[in-house]
Amino acid sequence: MTELRVARVLIDSPLPQLDRLFDYAIPDHLLPDARPGVRVRVPLRSAGRMVDGYLVELAEAQESPRPLSELDAVVSPVVVLTPGLYALARRAADRAAGSAGDILRLAIPKRMVRAEKAWLGAAPPEPPSVTAHALEWADRSLGGFNGLAGALDGRERIAVDAPPRPSRIAPDTEVGAWAELLAAAALRELAAGRSSVLVVPDYRDQAQLEAVLDARGASPSVVRVDARQSGPERYSAFLRTLSPVACIVVGNRSSVYAPAHDLGLIALWDDGDPLLSEPLSPGVHARDAALVRQELDGCALLFAGHTRTTDVERLVAVGWVREILPTRRETPRVVLSATREGEARSARLPSAAFASAREALASGPVLVQVSRPGYAPVLVCADCRRPARCRHCAGPLRARRAGAAPECGWCGRAATAWRCPHCESERVRMASSGSERTADELGRAFPGVRIIVADGEHPVTQVDGRPALVVATRGAEPHAIGGYRAVILLDGDRMLLAEDLRIGESCLRWWSNAAALAAPGAPVHLVGVTGGVARALATWTQPAYARAELAERAPLRMPPTVRVATVEGLPRAVDAALAAVQSAPGGLAPTYGPDATGGSVLGPVAVPTEGGPALARALVRFDYSQGRAVAESLRASVIAEALRSRKAVKGRPAGPRNTLKVRVDVPDLDL
Secondary structure, X not given: OOOEEXXXXXXXXXXXXXXXXXEEEOOHHHOOOOOOOOEEEEEEOOOOXXXXXXXXXXXXXXXXXXXXXEOOEEEEOOOOOOHHHHHXXXXXXXXXOOOHHHHXXXXXXXXXXHHHXXXXXXXXXXXXXXXXXXXXXXXXXXXXXXXXXXXXXXXXXXXXXXXXXXXXXXXXXXXXXXXXXXXXXXHHHHHOOOEEEEEXXXXXXXXXXXXXXXXXXXXXHEEEEOOOOOHHHHHHHHHHHHOXXXXXXXXXXXXXXXXXXOEEEEEEEOOOOHHHOXXXXXXXXXXXXXXXXXXXXXXXXXXXXXXXXXXXXXXXXXOOOEEOOEOOOXXXXXXXXXXXXXXXXXXXXXXXXXXXXXXXXXXXXXXXXXXXXXXXXXXXXXXXXXXXXXXXXXXXXEEOOOOOOOEEOOOOOEOOOOOOOOOOXXXXXXXXXXXXXXXXXXXXXXXXXOEEEEOOOOOOOEEOOOOOEEEEEOOOOOEEOXXXXXXXXXXXXXXXOOOOOOHHHHHHHHHHHHHOOEOOOOEEEXXXXXXXXXXXXXXXXXXHHHHHHHHHHOOOOOXXXXXXXXXXXXHHHHHHHHHHHHHOOOOXXXXXXXXXXXXXXXXXXXXXXXXXXXXXXXXXXXXXXXXXXXXXXXXXXXXXXXXXXXOOOXXXXXXXXXXXXXXXXXXXXXX
16 A cells, blocks of 8 residues: 655635646655644745645645655644635635635744644643523523524524613613624533634624623633634634634624534524625635534524525525524614704704703713714815815815814815815814814713723723713714613714715614613614614614515625625726626526626726726626536636746746735725
């Protein structure tokens, strides 16, 4: 029998033409440590240097006319690339027309030698233990949904609407009821000896989950994974997930790849949050990665939120995800507030909302949600109403405080002698109110009341139950002990004016998350908004709104009813990629050509550039059944362009710089 002496290595490189396995011979002195999954260093002949990589698998030596290069070194004996993680990275990358190495760069932290040595020398983690009291609480929490526990045990894909209310887990700690739901599901899996991966958008959601799990005695089994950790902390957490002991991983979007032992559950909270969309190549959304992983691992998959994204609703409609309803429907008391007869239409706070806030302040805090931070984020010319721009960099001018000179939002220069280039006016006016200006206005309207500003510059995670006006930007709302006695949602009409295909469901998500912070029975005032999105909030029928959105987008072939890819690069390369994808077997069907409604290819159009070669960009729309063929064709075009533009080798002149970029599953048709 031939001895296994060939290592198949995935090179850690951003070059698309290197996204495959390379064969290397294993020298005798490396045979004991050359195991699948370890980090290795190998020579790359085409570059004439050593590069890092992962040993994916061992193969039998074959006769070859050309001798194989040898492994240079095994960097570490720790197996960091498990077979399941490689399969997930390969499938997710192929689906997104990207490289598996790019996925692994997100999933596997950089090696930290001291952390690795400490982990190798430490005792193995203790087996998890869940008390009978905690397990009883978990069963009771999941009992609020019809058949949810059975669906989780059956490894199903599930979508639930989380209870829209706060929950107090300690005298000084308030969390959302959704955190208890996800923690309960994870505790049941932990009691059965299985791991869970709980994916949330940001650190505030993560803190809520950790607080609930700590209160139920599960903190020793919780593994935190997020970008706020130091390098050694993150690498130590990753090594913990490699242990053959069940754990609960709580983290942001990259935690969906955590190689937890015997995975029983993946849960995503609020999948419509843009923080769950990966900006780095190949741009795989955490929701899509979770769907791929569920199919590979056969675990349960839970989508939870206060709203339903159109992406999840499409999966429910086709039967790929099952919707589970609560046994008792809970809805906040939403009031659609508009200006009454005799009131100025420019008034930000109608009399009904003002009276409700004044009454609520007698017993506790009131939340006021605004669209933007700062004092006056937008300034315009007082005479012609054109946006006020910096004369140095053309950036938008903003007012930091009342009476102060405007400042540029880009370069920070003060516009002390500003003059409108269109009408020569020297006066500006405020076109919008930020969180700080709103706080000033409410401070004058409610003298003697405590004012708290919560936004990106003033992060606040929780406020006490004393009377206060909490002015927060969307997504930055802190929890209040006992819940807010009233919630006022301002600037809704301005939010809906954004040029975004998904602005309706985004606004509904922002408002619903804020409404879920209200105490039971407390009024939630949506100011100045009417139409379908307002009705969905008032009746708390977010899934119905998502279904209506899907029905409107289907005839127009807009995502997520179809998949969309962007192709950007030199016009020649873009044209070649589009021609290839339209002629690929199993690719774009003829019925989706230029004569069909909307067409399958939009563009190409010119992309504005500052210097350098002219670029073009196009959109490719395709059905889900065509996904594999389209992704393979686009990936082949990226590799072909990369090979065309590689640097000079042995005197051959270099081609033009590679600029062909492909991203699959862009959420919006934005050229």
